[in-house]
Amino acid sequence: MSSLADVSRLIARELATLRDELLAYPDDASVWALPAGVPNSAGTLTLHLAGNLRWFVGAQLGATAYVRDREAEFATRDLPRAELMALIERTSDEVTRSLAALDPEALDGDFPLEVGGLRLETGRFLSHIASHLAYHLGQVDYHRRIVTGNAYSVGALPLPPLAR
Numbered sequence: 001m002s003s004l005a006d007v008s009r010l011i012a013r014e015l016a017t018l019r020d021e022l023l024a025y026p027d028d029a030s031v032w033a034l035p036a037g038v039p040n041s042a043g044t045l046t047l048h049l050a051g052n053l054r055w056f057v058g059a060q061l062g063a064t065a066y067v068r069d070r071e072a073e074f075a076t077r078d079l080p081r082a083e084l085m086a087l088i089e090r091t092s093d094e095v096t097r098s099l100a101a102l103d104p105e106a107l108d109g110d111f112p113l114e115v116g117g118l119r120l121e122t123g124r125f126l127s128h129i130a131s132h133l134a135y136h137l138g139q140v141d142y143h144r145r146i147v148t149g150n151a152y153s154v155g156a157l158p159l160p161p162l163a164r
Contacts, residue, residue: 004107006162007126008099011053013161014133015092018046019085020154021140025147028080033147040074042140042147046084047073049136050091056129058091060112061122062098 022042025031032043040048048070055068107123115125137156145151 003123004099004102004104004126007130008096009162010130011057011095011099011133012092013158014130014137015049015053015088015095016161017154017156017158018049018137018140019088020156021137021144022046022081022084022088024144024150024152024154025081028078030147031081031084032078033143035146038143038146040139040143042143043077043079043084044074045136045140045143046088047076047079049133050087052132053091053095053129056113056115056125057098058094061102061106062094064094064098066094 022031025042031046032041034041051068051070051073054064054066058064059066059068107121107126109122110119111122111125120128141154141156
């Protein structure tokens, strides 16, 4: 398995877990709750993750023509979970198709954009993107546990989706 396939499977697994996290909330409103000391709701983090992946992977590597509105990712409120889950599915599809079409040799070349004032190799930037996704997924998990008072796991980090 190539590192490109590895990253694609990892991102797909994390997006499936994000969907499972949203389904574990008791209702749409709790996805958007902001308990004291928590700066972002699960809804906000979902919008942010979708925007990030659709822009950096879909638009930059897959030429999807997606235009990112990062401010809206953090300003939009109260979308129903069904809409958020449809967005996760759209994001997963765009990322999977974009990475499947990418020439593996592109991993050693520069990522098409300078990010944070740096020019990184595409493979290294994709590793960063996957880590960014996992970081925020952990925040969604804790948000859900705080909001619902339920400490159970949705089964994050399953190994079977990474198996051949």
